[in-house]
Amino acid sequence: MAFVNYAGPQTTPLDGSAWAMLREQIATVQAVLRKKFGGAVLDQTKNDLVPLQKIIDSGMYDDSHRDELRALGAAFGNVLERQLNFQWVAAQTAREEEPALQLKTDKSLVIFPLRMVFEVVANGQTPNLVHLYRRVEADVKATNKL
Numbered sequence: 001m002a003f004v005n006y007a008g009p010q011t012t013p014l015d016g017s018a019w020a021m022l023r024e025q026i027a028t029v030q031a032v033l034r035k036k037f038g039g040a041v042l043d044q045t046k047n048d049l050v051p052l053q054k055i056i057d058s059g060m061y062d063d064s065h066r067d068e069l070r071a072l073g074a075a076f077g078n079v080l081e082r083q084l085n086f087q088w089v090a091a092q093t094a095r096e097e098e099p100a101l102q103l104k105t106d107k108s109l110v111i112f113p114l115r116m117v118f119e120v121v122a123n124g125q126t127p128n129l130v131h132l133y134r135r136v137e138a139d140v141k142a143t144n145k146l
Contacts, residue, residue: 011089011102018099025071044082049129056127069118077113084140106143
């Protein structure tokens, strides 16, 4: 997966502006859920996958909606963080520094949830968040540290 890095990019704690951006992205997703889908509240559990998938399946965002798809990735990332023992970090990639999730028990496993949804859509496919969750969960289990 292009959004998983096993080599462990250089990471640092997120700064205040990165945290603010993540909070803004989550607020954007929450507003869409409230306005278009009856107001499901995101609680960083696997239950969040259902309303997030509804947004994806609605077709309201295509690959021209990069920011909105990255916001969905941030909400998905919060589920991964809470459920699979990750922590948000800033990861230095070849392109830029961006928010990523680093497995707390194996710092070499770093994933990029803000890219996940967008890259699947950009490749002409419809993301399946349950499937993506299971793929990340399998990667975590492969470290034998879940």
